[in-house]
Amino acid sequence: MSLPSSPPLLPEQDLPTLPTFAPIASASNAGLRALNRKRQLSDYGSPSSDPPLFSDTTSDGGDASHYEEQPRRKRLVRGPWWNVGKGRGQSLRRSMAKTERLRNGDSGVWMGSDESEASSDCLISSQQRMQELAMQDMADEEMSSDETLPNAEALAARLVHGCVDKGKEVVDLSDRGLIHLSNATLAPLHQLIRPSFVGVTHPPSEDEFSPLTPSIQLFLSRNQLTALPLELFNLTNISVLSLRNNDLQHLSPAIARLNKLKELNIAGNNISYLPWELLELLDRRGKHRQITVRPNPLIEPCDLSGPSPLPKANFTRVMQTEELARCTDTRDTVNNLRCKYVAEQGTLSMRGELELRLKLGRMLRIQYLQEASKAGRELKLCREELIYLASSAVQYFRGDGTPLRRTGSQHAGGEEFAACLDPTATAPSGSGSASTAPSLFELALHSLQTNFNLQDFLPKMSTFPGISSSLASAIRLAAANTHGLGNETCSTCGKHFIIARAEWMEYWFHGWSSQRELTSEAVLPFLRRVCSWGCARPSEAGEFRC
Amino acid sequence: MASETDYVTLISKDGFSYVVQRSSARISPVLKRMLDPTGAFLEAKDNTCILQDMPGIVLEKVCEYFYYNEKNKDARDVPEMDIPTELCLELLMASDYLDI
Structure with missing residues (x-):
């Protein structure tokens, strides 16, 4: 037995074929219909009445006689039925009222849409409308960001957004005249994912299945940045970071967090020393890293100009x-x-x-x-090669972070970080001076930092009696650490600390083995900070990294 | 009376007294100066320090720290000392005063 099995018409199908498909002609169909008095799905011209086309009785021949004489003319109306005759609503209603006596108004029969082109038109137009709306939204967003951010940064923020939207891994913010870069500008880069393989010209390859973790290349060169946003150091997917030609005074030790870094360029800044953590970056075995440090006004251990004093022989x-x-x-x-x-x-x-x-x-x-x-x-x-050369005299600090008076005065008036032969000569004497245990001050401060919201406490601090200025500054530092990059890490034992107990500069040779003589270009200064006086142990002569 | 004993007494504001090893207490430069037998301070004579600003519970923690520091002087992995939350600001001020 043959059921009305003609499939629902796809909107792409052509109009002229339709009448032949009409299932009414079949006798068996008619019988069936008589039996169950149900209209089959195929009775409708199309699977749904969604493309809103329906018939409308013509209103011009309002008279009953006219109606009988002429074959009924139907007019296709595009749009939902309630919009019909909006423009001429008055006349339509009038004509409806006229015909009401004879015909009971609307026939009530819904005709499916036959005109597929109309429906696709409809779709396209609605899509266009959606796009227009989206464009409006975007425009609105940009307007609002313009109000909150200064001009150069708003542009940078827009560029960052654009990169995130397109999945572009190269974020080029160079030469934008940026003076300040806020966390909010860089934060969207956390959402950046590598675009999946979309090229149709190539056959699918292994690349298609690579992880979506991007390797961000961030270029901030040729701006006037004096400080870096903290968010930068949380973007661990950065592989290339260019900070060339800015006004940075120092580089944060948090640079070590960017462990996927392959290329770092800090040339042309105002940096006089490097963080100790950068030495670890320079010495990551097996991984090739390109770190460009010069030119920068880096401090030198001593005068390195001129020929070597050692005889060549x-x-x-x-x-x-x-x-x-x-x-x-x-x-x-x-x-x-x-x-x-x-x-x-x-x-x-x-x-x-x-x-x-x-x-x-x-x-x-x-x-x-x-x-x-x-x-x-x-x-x-x-x-x-990475070879230790010398260190400056160790500067010791008290528990509250104030510098201990130097016992020796050989550096008085001289350069603060000049290399010396015996860096620990100024070590405080007495029992417990070489202890590696944290001070009670540090312990209590750490407990205060973890258990209290110091941001709330800071304004009230002045009302407490007995808080000295050094204590106040220590608490402020602890509060800043919680909201910033966290506490510092001891360069000797790796413990976290809030108050450094000692610091000194270490000079390392970083250059080619073919280089016979020391030049100032090959010596890098690294600032080391440690958690206790016991940890204040400068590297030994002859230490090296491979 | 000015003899140097092995133990010294620390007395808190509210009258609690703690007897601690002199060597341990000497890590605080303030106490060391107070108890220096060559100095002329009264504390050195009696081997007793009265800490006017410190309540007993704080001084107890301070004494605990003296021994903690003595014990962990050369230790590699120093365990964290337990600091009660409610005392940490007072302890901070006490350690600032004693310079430890």
Whole structure:
């Protein structure tokens, strides 16, 4: 038995084919209909009456006679039925009233839409309308952001939004005249995902299945930034960060959080020293990183201009292999060299001392590599050497963060961070001075920081009796840490601390092994801060990183 | 009477007295100066310090810290000392005063 099985018409189908499909002609259909008196789905011209077309009786021939004579003319009306005759509502109603006696107004029969083109028109027009609305929304948003942000930054925020919308990983905010960059501007980058593979010209490849985690390339070069927003250090997906030609005074230790960083450029700023954490970034074994630091007004351990004070002959003699092979007495060799030099030429300048230490570090490094290769370990080497040269005198702080008076006055008037031979000479004496235990001040401050909302407490602080200025500043620092980048990390033991107990500058050689003499370009200063006096242990001469 | 004893007495505002090792108490520069036998302070004579600003419960924590510090002087992984929440501001001021 044949059921009315013609499928619902797709709106794309052509109009002329329709009448032949009309199921009314079939006799079996008629019988069926008589039985169940139900209209089948296929009785309707289309699956639904959604494309709102319906018939409207013509109103011109209002008379009954006219109506009988002429074949009924139907007019297709586009749009929902309640809109019919909106323009000429008055006349329609009148004509309806006229015909009411004869015909009971509307026939009440809904005719499906036959005209598929009309429906698609409808769709297109509604889509256009939606787009227009969306455009309006966007315009509104931009207007509102214009009001809250200064001009250059509003532009930057728009660019960032654009990158997030398109899934663009290269965020180029360079040369925008930015003076300040707020957290809100960079925060949308957290939502950035790598666009999935969409190219139709290529066959699908492995790339299509790569993770959607982006590797953001953020360019902030050639602006006038003096500080970086804290949010920047939370964007751990940054792989390239360019801060070239800004007005930064220092680089935050939080830079170490960007552990996917492959390229960092801080050239052309006002940076005089680097955070200790950057040394760890420079020395991440196996990972190739390109970190451009110069030009910057970095401080120098001592005067490094001019030729090396050490005689050249000495140098080549030391580098001979048979001496290198003797692993144990490398330090002795260098000591002998030093003694020899002192005997021959008088006192050794700081410059000469640094050169000797560089040699020592190089020899120890080569020894280490030889041993490693003998043991069959695979080493991934940095192309540049990283060798400790010297440190400045350690500056000790009291528990509340005020500097301890220096016992020795050899640096009075001199440069604060000049290299010295005995960095811990000014260490406080007495029992417990080398303790690694945190101070009670630090413990209590940490407890205060974790248990109370210090932001609320700060305004009331002045009403408390007995809060000294150093205590107040310590509490302010603790409050700033909670809302900022968190507490600092001790560069010796890795513990977090609020109040540093000591700090000093360490100078490391960062350059090629082919470089024979020290130049100021190859020496980088790193500021180390530690949690306790016991942790104030500068690196030893000859220390190196591979 | 000015002999240097092994233990010193710390007395709080509300009259609680704590007897602690001199070596432990000397980590506070303030107490060290007070108890210095070569100095002329009255505290050095009696080996007793009266801390006018400190309530007993705070001084108790301070004494606990003296021993905590003594114990963990050279330790590698120093455990955190437990600081009661309600005392931390007072302890902060006490440690600021004692410079520890």
